[in-house]
Amino acid sequence: MDDIFDEMWGRDGQTRGPYKNFSTWLDGEDPSRLRAKQREAEELFRLTGITFNVYGRAEAEERLIPFDIVPRIISGSEWQKLSRGIEQRVRAINAFLHDIYHRQEIIKAGRIPQEMIARNEAFLPQMLGVTPPGGIYTHIVGIDLVCTDAGQFYVLEDNARTPSGVSYMLENRETMLQMFPELFSRNKVRPVSNYPRDLLRSLAACAPPNCEGRPTVGVLTPGIYNSAYFEHAFLADQMGVELVEGHDLRVIDGRVAMRTTQGYKPIDVLYRRIDDDFIDPLNFNPESQLGVPGIMDVYRAGGITIANAPGTGIADDKAIYSYMPEIVEFYTGERPLLENVPTWRCAEPDALAYVLDNLADLVVKEVHGSGGYGMLIGPTASKKDIATFRRKLQARPANYIAQPTLSLSTVPIFTRGGLAPRHVDLRPYVLVSPEGIKITPGGLTRVALKKGSLVVNSSQGGGTKDTWVLED
Template sequence: MLVADSGVRSPYERFHGWFRQQDPESLVEKAGEAEGFFRRTGITFAVYGQADASERLIPFDLVPRIIAGREWERLAEGIEQRVRALNAFLHDIYHDQEIVRAGKVPRSLIEGNEAFLPQMAGFSPPGGVYTHIIGVDLVRVGEDEFFVLEDNARTPSGVSYMIENRETMMQMFPELFAQNRVRPVETYPRHLRRSLEAVAPPACNGDPVIAVLTPGIHNSAFYEHAFLADQMGVELVEGQDLKLADGRIAMRTTEGFKPIDVLYRRVDDAFLDPLAFRPDSMLGVPGIMDVYRNGGITLANAPGTGIADDKAIYSYMPDIVEFYTGEKAKLANVPTFRCAEPDSLAYVLDRLGELVVKEVHGSGGYGMLVGPTATRDERELFAAKLKENPGNYIAQPTLALSTVPILVEKGLAPRHVDLRPFVLVSDEVKIIPGGLTRVALKEGSLVVNSSQGGGTKDTWVLED
């Protein structure tokens, strides 16, 4: 919010003026009201593997992150370029694999990858779209340089918090929205439905029937599944509500079974079809992959998209973007060391105290080492893991991430953040102006994941 000479950055000028007129104690009370609102609404998540973590609130900070319109437009151009390249990459690796034959991506990184699904080989999903919903995680370093931290191309979560954060802010501080021209994010469910309708399968006859497939109430993101189904005006279903009927996937309704055209699935690939993947799965639908390949249903996102957000593949994204678009990447990657390469492994082992090490298929902040804040024992344990299975890890330098203000009892304090904009892909690319800002609430921490104690805040993109 503030620049080095104690001035105010232009996007924050009106907010800063408003904040200086507020009573700090009153704002702290408002923070309590926000927590009560989230609790009453049921906006919770679960943390796996912790006995006391059945349901938790994600801490919400009242100070918005504010982005100038011109800056957002530059970001949006880079994001659109990246998601178009990701879809082209997925089509290529499941068909001719030209990028492999061109020597831009190693064959072993594709065919030996657990996220690569042979069942998708030679098949083109309806509309040619693989990643219908993408969350691109960005970090800002310095004044104006953004880096892509990772691409979430499977089932990116957090969009419900983006919308609820905005609704909460508008209810508590309507005067702020009267003073600032903030672009809307609450239109996301309408855009999501429109985007899903645009990729209806060949079997669709009339208005597409859409449903959201959830693993059930015990899933950590169940609130979001129910929220999106409700906001789109479509059914929320579990695997037990669906069956194969006349070459289609049909859902149980009060009027009998009704065919589904588009299924927004929040179930992982391995559990989607017990006939094609894990035979012990009780979450998916037997035979759904055959229906999918025969044009009877659209699955969003497509099975097999996980290879596009594999962290080893991520290290090749600048080459991938240039290969499919003919342009240099407009958004830079964080420099990445592939531990599967002996020279990189030796470098990483020698500098564990300086680097962030991540599992190739990890998410949520799990299975990660933040070298500068790790203990000696933690680094030694991780070194053993690296030596045992180096191909399972990548490493990156510890970035001097930008900070934004959060509200504490004594006023404002800086904390590190990242940003997850949400992208919808169908016959067009739609980028919601804003996204989910995740914030490391612990002073000095670089880990923003809610499962690791991070919080969220509203993200404002201003109309210039």
């Protein structure tokens, strides 16, 4: 792994600046104490109930998310540079969403083909002409980043619909503070604990115009069998708001109201954690038992804020992602501060031909895929897997994009044999409201716990780390 950049040791084995205090502390620690602390962390997660569900598997429906005690550390200057790029990108995504549901200037300008929007299953015609309260479509955004060298980050994908994992970010920090308080006295680490308060304030600032007094906010969950249910309950509890399911809500006198012990009470802002298709059986999937009949009519009339807005999923589309450099430039007039990973759109015949010829060297993903499912990592795939994927690609080329296999950076994890490098990515969380854009310093670092693996998703065997942003 000599050619891979390690964020603690660089390429030459010398401890990098952000890690020097941590490295000095680590050298003075007894490995047996650290092993005990690693077990203690796992027990804390088990007691707290920090789990996720794995779909499509009969065994072990609910799993403990693995946590590693070695933090990922980012310098303040590096974070400042990253933040500027993230903010620029999020502003562009919001402007893009407003445009495609109104005048569609980017299509008229020839910067994006019309069929990329019109034939996209994430595009909602029901949102045409609708402007959400405050003009905000993406209230909570997660931008997935990968690092390949010192200060060199690429955007891997955008999560503008319902980005998950923020509860792990908060619990990771709480666990580290509890187990290693001395580390935080040695290092000036920027806090993340105010995220729930910031989230509540940001959501309240997006209340609809007819809201009287302090806005009533709720979190809409599909229920206990959802993979992120722990997070839904956690965030509702941390914000001090109600966690509701579809059957707890109904439309009364043109408002969405939730059931309480004192009867039904109007709700102003709904942080929804269910997909568009299930929000409203009268407007979308008539079979849905998870949504609220008529909520879209109230929303279009300006009677409630839904965060994130219906239809934002088109910005998650990996084929749209490939146009993000053009989108950023079109709406901001600036060159993108954060680069995309080079991407081949398999819907285009020349790109498809190249991808089919180079499957063994590429990463191929479904345009609407998530969680590490439905993807091919060519360099680690068997000949049989590649042949199977080739048939899928030929049958539905527009359903896929392909990217080169990047040399993702590594960060050490704590193993029985000591520290060992593992590949990581980073998901910073961004809150957007009429008051501005707020980026939580750090975010969620996901780590591939298997040696050499590039797949960091918890559903595919990955774990998480605490992410430190240092004060300069």
